[in-house]
Amino acid sequence: MARRSSxxxxxxxxxxxxxxxxxxxxxLVGAAFAPLIAPYDPEAMDIIHRLSPPAAAHxxxxxxxxxxxxxxxxxxxxxxMITGTLVVVFATVAGTVLGLLSSTLRWLDDxxxxxxxxxxxxxxxxxxxALMAALGxxxxxxxxxxxxxxxxxxxRLVRGAALVLQRTQxxxxxxxxxxxxxxxxxxxxxxxxxxxxxxxxxFTFAAAVLTEAALSFLGAGIPPPTPSWGNMIAEGQQYLDRxxxxxMAPGLAILLTVLALQLVGDGLRDALDPRLRGLT
Amino acid sequence: xNAGETLLEVEELCTSFFTDEGExxxxxxxxxxxxxxxxxALVGESGxxxxxxxxxxxxxxxxxxxxxxxxxxxxHWNGVVHDLVAASEPRMRRLRGSAISMIFQEPMTSLNPLxxxxxxxxxxxxxxxxxxxxxxxxxTVEMLDRVGIAAPERxxxxxxxxxxxxxxxxVMIAVAxxxxxxxxxxxxxxxALDVTIQGQVLELMRGLRAEFGMGLLFITHNLxxxxxxxxxxxxxxxxxxxxxxxxxxxxxxxxxxxTAALLRSLPRLCRGEAAPAGALEAIPGQIPSPxxxxxxxxxxxxxxxxxxxxxxxxxxxEVTPGGQAVRCIRRREIVP
Numbered sequence: 001m002a003r004r005s006s007x008x009x010x011x012x013x014x015x016x017x018x019x020x021x022x023x024x025x026x027x028l029v030g031a032a033f034a035p036l037i038a039p040y041d042p043e044a045m046d047i048i049h050r051l052s053p054p055a056a057a058h059x060x061x062x063x064x065x066x067x068x069x070x071x072x073x074x075x076x077x078x079x080x081m082i083t084g085t086l087v088v089v090f091a092t093v094a095g096t097v098l099g100l101l102s103s104t105l106r107w108l109d110d111x112x113x114x115x116x117x118x119x120x121x122x123x124x125x126x127x128x129x130a131l132m133a134a135l136g137x138x139x140x141x142x143x144x145x146x147x148x149x150x151x152x153x154x155x156r157l158v159r160g161a162a163l164v165l166q167r168t169q170x171x172x173x174x175x176x177x178x179x180x181x182x183x184x185x186x187x188x189x190x191x192x193x194x195x196x197x198x199x200x201x202x203f204t205f206a207a208a209v210l211t212e213a214a215l216s217f218l219g220a221g222i223p224p225p226t227p228s229w230g231n232m233i234a235e236g237q238q239y240l241d242r243x244x245x246x247x248m249a250p251g252l253a254i255l256l257t258v259l260a261l262q263l264v265g266d267g268l269r270d271a272l273d274p275r276l277r278g279l280t
Numbered sequence: 281x282n283a284g285e286t287l288l289e290v291e292e293l294c295t296s297f298f299t300d301e302g303e304x305x306x307x308x309x310x311x312x313x314x315x316x317x318x319x320x321a322l323v324g325e326s327g328x329x330x331x332x333x334x335x336x337x338x339x340x341x342x343x344x345x346x347x348x349x350x351x352x353x354x355x356h357w358n359g360v361v362h363d364l365v366a367a368s369e370p371r372m373r374r375l376r377g378s379a380i381s382m383i384f385q386e387p388m389t390s391l392n393p394l395x396x397x398x399x400x401x402x403x404x405x406x407x408x409x410x411x412x413x414x415x416x417x418x419x420t421v422e423m424l425d426r427v428g429i430a431a432p433e434r435x436x437x438x439x440x441x442x443x444x445x446x447x448x449x450x451v452m453i454a455v456a457x458x459x460x461x462x463x464x465x466x467x468x469x470x471x472a473l474d475v476t477i478q479g480q481v482l483e484l485m486r487g488l489r490a491e492f493g494m495g496l497l498f499i500t501h502n503l504x505x506x507x508x509x510x511x512x513x514x515x516x517x518x519x520x521x522x523x524x525x526x527x528x529x530x531x532x533x534x535x536x537x538x539t540a541a542l543l544r545s546l547p548r549l550c551r552g553e554a555a556p557a558g559a560l561e562a563i564p565g566q567i568p569s570p571x572x573x574x575x576x577x578x579x580x581x582x583x584x585x586x587x588x589x590x591x592x593x594x595x596x597x598e599v600t601p602g603g604q605a606v607r608c609i610r611r612r613e614i615v616p
Contacts (some may be wrong), residue, residue, distance in 0.1 A: 169390040176338055176384075177404050177455065178377030188402070193395045 017267020019239065022258035026251075031077040038071035038180040042227050053241045060249040063232075064239060072227035073249050079228045080209045080257065087208035088201050090147030095154025096197065100185055104197055113159070114150030124149050124207065125214050132220045146211055150204050157200055161193045195272045202265035206258045213254050214244050214273055243244035286356060287495040288314040288337070288463055293351035293520075295329075295336045298344065304570035306332040308519035311353070311597075314495040319519065321498045321510035321527070322543070327567045329519040330499045331481060334465045337364060337497070338382055339372050355379060356463050381456035385468040386593040388451035391440040397424070397451045398436030401458050408459045417455050419458065427454045428484060446477035450484065464489075465497045470505055473491040482509050505544050507531060515539050516576035518568050521597060535606040537614070538563075538579045577608070 008019075013019055030037060046066030054061040060069035102112045119127065131145035162185075165171055171188050179187070210248030216230025224231050229250040236246030295307040307329045314320050322330045334505065335341040336348055340558040353364035357379045363533040367375070375559040376382075381465055384390045391425055400419040405411055411419065424432035440448055449469065454465060466485065468556060476531040489496050498509055506513055507527065536541040544561040565582040574581055576591035583590070587610065595609040608614075 100561070169384045169386050170392045172340065173384055173390045173452070173455070174392070174403075175340055176376055176382040178373050178375070178407050179403070180373055183407075188392055192392070261482070 006025040007271055011133050011267055014267040014270060016263045019270075020263030020267065021258040023256055024224050026119050027072070027077055027080060027257055027260070029125055030074050033079040034071075034074040034078045035127045037071060038068070038074045040068035040071045044068075051239060053243070054245055061243065061245040061270060063235065063243075063246055069232075069245065069249050071091040072232060073229070075256075076229040076232060076250060077253060078236055079139070079222060079226070080212060080254075083139065083146070083212045084205040085148060085213075086143040087146040090204050091150035091154050092145060092201055094147065094151045094194070096158050096190070098151065098155040099158025099193075100162055100189060102159045102180065102184060103166065109159075112155065118146070118151045120156075124211050125218075128211055128215055129218065129220045132156045132215060137221065137223045139222060142212055142215065145215075146208050149211070150207065154200055154204065157196055160193070161196050162189045165189050165192050170251060175190060180243055199269045199272065206261035206265070210254065210260070211258055213250075276277050285316060285319075286313045287305060287316045288356075288497070289352070289354040290333070291352040291354075292514065293336060293353060294349045295332050295341065295351050297341075297346045302571050305519050305573065306346075306570055307336060308424075308573075310519070310521055311351075312517070312521065312524060314497055316462065317489065317496050318492045318511050319410055319496040319498055319508040319509055321500060321513045322516060323471065323503065323513055324516035325501060325567055327518075327570070328516040328608045329570075330516050331467055334382065334467055334497065334499055337465060338376060338380060339364060339367075340376075340562045341368075347390070350521065355463065355578055367462045369471060373575075374408070377404050377456075377461070379461055379467065380457045381459070381461040381468065383449075383452050383469050385471050387445050387452055387472060391448055391450050391455075391543065394426055396437050397443070401436075401455050404455055404458050408520075424451070427451070427457075428480075429454075432458040444589045445473055446481065449473060449477075449481055450453070453481075455489070457492065457494075460492050461494060463495045463497065463579070465499070467499045469498075470500070471500070473504065476508050478505070479508075485509065498611060503542065515542070519570060520594075520607065521576065521605070522579065522607045523605065529602060529604055533604075535604055535611055536579075536608050537583050537585050585610055 021269055044067060046062065047059070048066065049062055050064055050066040052062045052066075053057060058068050058070065060073060063069055063072070068215055096114055102109045121152070122130075127149050128145050130140060131148055135141035135144055165188065174184055176189055212221055213230035213233070217229040217234045219231070219234065222228040224235065232250040233247045236243070236250070239246055290313070291311050293307055293310045294305065310329070310333055312320060319448075322333060324330045332341060349367055351365070351461070355362040355364055357375070357377070362375060364372070364375075368555065392399065395403075398420050400415075401423055402416050405416045405419055409416075419586050421432045421436055426435055427446065429450055435443075435552055440451070443451065469485070470481050473481060482505065485496070488494075491528040496509075498506075498534050500506060510527045512524065513527050513530045515530075517524050517538050523530070523534070524541045524592055525535070530539065531543065534543055540560070541563045563582055563601060568578055568581070574591060576593055577583070577595050579587075580586040580590040590609060595607050597607045598611065599605045600611075
């Protein structure tokens with residue numbers, strides 16, 4: 001218990017991480033309570049007031065169908081947060097299992113690592129587009145595609161950390177006292193990779209938000225009319241000369257979210273530093 | 281327990297590592313016995329094969345590339361003779377921690393940083409006994425108390441980073457001994473500790489050895505520690521034993537030139553006129569690589585007494601009337 005509270009205190013001592021957490025908390029509240037906060041239905045059209053600039057009635061203005069941009073950004077946040085969370089869960093669970101298997105079973109190691117090399121050789125976005133083409137356009141497919149893209153990264157990291165841990169004396173000592181393979185993996189290797197996993201999770205979250213936006217921008221992600229920050233920018237770019245708020249609002253939302261996640265990730269890394277030495 | 285009883289028999293043990301560069305004969309025909317309640321010190325420089333000997337007994341060397349290529353390892357425990365070379369892995373797992381335990385050099389890294397010290401002691405009990413939760417907790421606290429940890433009920437809930445190096449080594453000893461093993465292998469357990477703490481830990485191990493009646497295989501390169509704890513000493517060089525003797529005999533009349541050189545390289549405090557002139561004697565050269573051992577006596581290239589015939593065949597380990605065993609063909613001609 002003492003360890004957890006001191007980790008929290010060390011994290012709070014870092015100003016940038018606190019800023020990041022505040023922004024992130026704001027985003028999460030916005031996403032969670034979007035239906036309550038949003039002043040309009042994000043898909044309700046109002047052609048008379050199309051492309052109106054930001055004002056009291058429409059904080060972030062309206063788009064070419066007269067839909068309220070602020071409400072759409074809120075619902076977009078919902079989508080981004082859900083995608084990010086699910087991708088992180090997918091990649092972390094799958095990556096951890098594969099990484100631990102790879103570090104313990106030598107015959108599997110070569111196979112898994114060459115396969116992950118192959119996946120990692122593709123640029124994120126290209127692999128994601130290819131997978132989306134094979135899967136189809138829905139939230140679950142986006143999660144599946146992005147999860148597949150980020151799993152090898154987590155697997156690598158866990159494998160590396162576990163290999164280092166296997167050489168440590170407490171793992172040797174556990175074996176010398178009669179602990180079996182499974183016991184060593186579950187009680188000694190897995191808990192000691194949590195520190196690296198937490199840090200990696202925040203960075204994966206940021207990457208997933210960014211890549212999902214890119215996919216939707218390219219039309220390979222969440223299809224309109226469901227508002228996603230990516231497809232909002234795609235639609236807004238046609239009116240760049242008349243209504244720049246249409247790309248500013250979702251663009252800034254992406255920027256803030258990713259920046260906040262990076263700050264929290266950096267802060268966590270520093271706060272966990274003594275435990276990360278030699279593992280990253 | 282009669283005096284002739286043996287606990288561990290090691291006979292012509294050969295352990296090799298098969299790597300891309302060829303076969304590294306880390307242990308090459310080592311034999312010794314350990315009796316209950318006795319301490320055998322295994323002495324040698326880095327690379328002499330003493331740690332691999334210990335890991336072979338535990339069957340914990342990395343495999344592949346390591347393999348026991350010959351010899352016998354027999355452990356007498358609970359009235360049964362266990363063949364440690366042939367035993368299956370599940371059987372070895374049951375023996376480790378209950379019949380044989382091992383403690384390591386680095387107390388700072390031998391404990392899992394995420395488990396309380398109490399949990400780490402309890403883990404061994406859970407693995408090897410049918411005790412209930414209460415009994416395990418009680419036994420854990422008793423053991424922590426026995427190794428000299430103050431306020432053991434409270435300390436049991438501490439994490440390793442709350443403890444000093446000496447305290448952690450005490451916890452490590454508690455973890456290793458909580459199931460009262462018949463044999464304890466200690467791989468340089470005091471090397472990483474402060475000198476003042478070293479003495480305390482040695483004292484503790486001596487007390488526990490007497491109390492549990494266990495055999496102790498003590499691996500070290502520190503001859504000062506050997507003098508304090510060992511009953512008998514086996515000196516290893518390049519994967520082979522070069523001399524075994526009772527501790528007093530070894531210090532008084534080392535028979536092998538290597539043992540003698542080791543003793544001369546030890547700093548000594550002398551009072552008055554007997555102060556030795558000049559600096560410490562280092563042994564020139566290096567231990568030969570396990571990939572290409574020289575023919576004949578492996579120590580010959582570094583030995584001041586070497587003759588051409590020393591490099592022809594490996595000398596046999598000959599037993600002197602005093603019970604000292606020496607592997608040197610010139611042992612009758614020279615008094616090192």
